[in-house]
Amino acid sequence: MSSGGTQNSLRKTLGALKDTTTVSLAKINSDYKELDIAVVRATNHVERPAKEKHIRAIFAAISATRPRADVAYCIHALARRLSKTHNWAVALKTLIVIHRALREVDPTFQEELINYGRSRNHVLNLGHFKDDSSPNAWDYSAWVRSYALFLEERLECFRVLKYDVETEPPRTKDLDTPELLEQLLALQQLLFRVLGCQPQGAAVHNFVIQLALSMLATEGIKIYNAISDGTVNLVDKFFEMQRHDALKALDIYQGAGQQAEKLSEFVEVCKNLDIGRGERFIKIEQPPASFLQAMEEYVREAPRASTIRKDLNVDEKSKVILPMEYKKNSEVKEDCPSSPPPAEPQPKPEPEPEPEPVKVEASVSEPPDLLGLDDPVPAASALDEKNAMALAIVPVGEQPASAGPNLSNGTAGWELALVTAPSSNGSTSSASKLVLFTIFLGIFQLLHQ
Template sequence: MPSKLKKAIGAVKDQTSIGLAKVSKSTPSNVEVIILKATRHDEIPVDDRYLNELLQLISSNKVHVVACAQVIAKRIGRTRNWIVALKSLVLILKIFHDGDPFFPREIVNAMKRGHKILNLTNFRDDSKSSPWDYTAFVRTFAIYLDERLDCFLSGKLQRRYTNREKENGGAGRCHKPVTDMKPTLLIDRISSWQRLLDRAIGTRPTGAAKSNKLVQISLYAIVQESFDLYRDISDALALLLDNFFHLQYESCASAFQACVKASKQFEELCSFYALCKSIGIGRTSEYPSVQKVSDELIETLKEFLKDQASFPRNRSRSPVMLLPAPPVPDNKDPCSSSSEPDAMDVSTTVNSEQEEFQITTDTFSAAPTFRAMPTFEHNVDPFTMAMQSEDDPFESCMGDNHMHINNGSPNNQIVLHEQQLWLKNQNKIIAKRMA
């Protein structure tokens, strides 16, 4: 901890810097003075009074936004004190969340000019009284902010309404809920969300930093954002699983990788939350109940991908696939035609009038956020199909659906094939559990 002499020296530095800022003409003096007061050397959190004053200034004039980024950049670049550096980073995070959306781009501009605002891999507190744990926390906090900035600038970060925006009726921002996104868009974004959640988990404090009040309050801001990240990732996984059998093979593979990643990441998130709750970060009731991805689900999706990979695909007309015609007994062949080839091009988008089949196997240990199982559509009851005799497993689809198949809807053949694969994989899981 800082000695009395160290505290005194820090206080003198703060007063000197504030005095010089008041007479400076290089930047708006009021912006610089507020930032210097908010990031003093004393080991107390950023005062909300200074934060609110700063938010009002930068919302009133774009010149103040530029000045704010420049002053914070200079403040971080010159300090060798972990308290000043951490307070400056917290200030950046709060402005990211509640401030002008132009501010993140000014941070990027400052970094392009050579300021090491979020690149603090070489930062080190030079006071012998402060352990390495504080330096490490500052570095990981900056890494999180850098990843968060990248997500925002690439349009992959789900921004929430601030308290001020809620008071104004939510005007000024348009949010697209995860549940309204198409699977292709989710696949594009989920890897970025998972990477950002990794950075959040990486900020876990160690050693003496765990019990430091300033560290705990700073960490709480990241923990709160991780709640939203976890919810977005969970909802995205639910939607991807619901559409898993309708995706192109490459999209299926990406969705599978996201599930594999989530399987490990959610375990790490549970451990991270357990640590945070043990040291008093927030209230226990605030934390979501993190569900775990089961090994059975991963294995089932893996087997389905293996089976899909065994079929040649016409990549020039994705998602068209080449599949062999379904086997039909010699004594019953209502769908046969001497003019039909051995294999046909068939499409995987499915008739909108077909009913939905929900797999009911319990694949997650809990389900507080999202449905666990993928679904696929068809107009043949899979359980009826499974109960058919071995002599004629497709009898149920050769009667009433005969005309439908011959009327230009070959999708049923793919659906039947997918049903067979899924039921086969389910039987494997059941057999493992019965063993």
């Protein structure tokens, strides 16, 4: 016997031993021993389909008449079986049990399975699964991963559609635009997962894989029928859509034609394998190029937003401008915070920059004010009255022409002569400056006595 055959026989022996041990432990330790035994025997290591009686025992445990705790335990048992195995036969047969339960048991099982996946790690997360025991096992493992992705997408599609497209007639022909676009996208993604399950290599001739493939072929046809009904509804609404929705609708319509060709090839492969021969499938032809061109032209000219959205945009722009006006006219805003600023009071903020040049001139003219050279004559006369005791200022009319020096008040006569003498050039500005200068000297002398 060759080494490959020896290893295969050894693997089968070890697998049978594991199944027997698991069943024995379930009989002793499990509170749900009958259910655990049915799960082990329906998903054993034997590389052929499970017996129907074991599968029916599992379905009886997850029916709507059973307590929800029993259903949750059954899901947990199946998830534990998937997470611990590295054998392609055990993983594939477990997925077949779950797939058949989704098709044959009431929808409450799907809801429980979705809730279980939300609270814990997802049951169908087999992205890293592999069985490297043989070259054929590599091909089987690749198909098992694709099959798990389809079942995971099937649950997501059920969550979006709120019904099972396999067991109920499609509802896409009567939907409004938002729901129609959402459901068509979910259905196309599900059909994409179906097409991804086309077997390759050794997986083409495996009998257990062919059993799962027959269920996939029938579901693919029903999924596409739902897409076709929705596409007809989409075309009726297309030329009334806004540009954003029309772009999505055009992508969906083009994708539907591409998936029709791939699904035709997929079904032909299944028929060649004696799978799905009794299924009715009509090959969908591509729409004429003129129609697609008309759709593309409408997308370019479609309205970008509704009138309601335009009004909202205008309000948003006004909200952006208001803070700028608030900074320019803060006083008006404080008085009337709820009313918009009128257009006429906008010139009022113009006098605000005027105090700034005044402050600059005042700061520049402060040093000359110490000497009083730039003050007007009335300011000098006021200062003379305050300092009358310091300087004896005699009016010009009362003084004689040859007035001598007056030493009684400490001032010289030449100082008074400077004050009373007329200017040679007749300039009033120079005379006022001399008067102020004389006053400054008198104050200086008093301070130093």
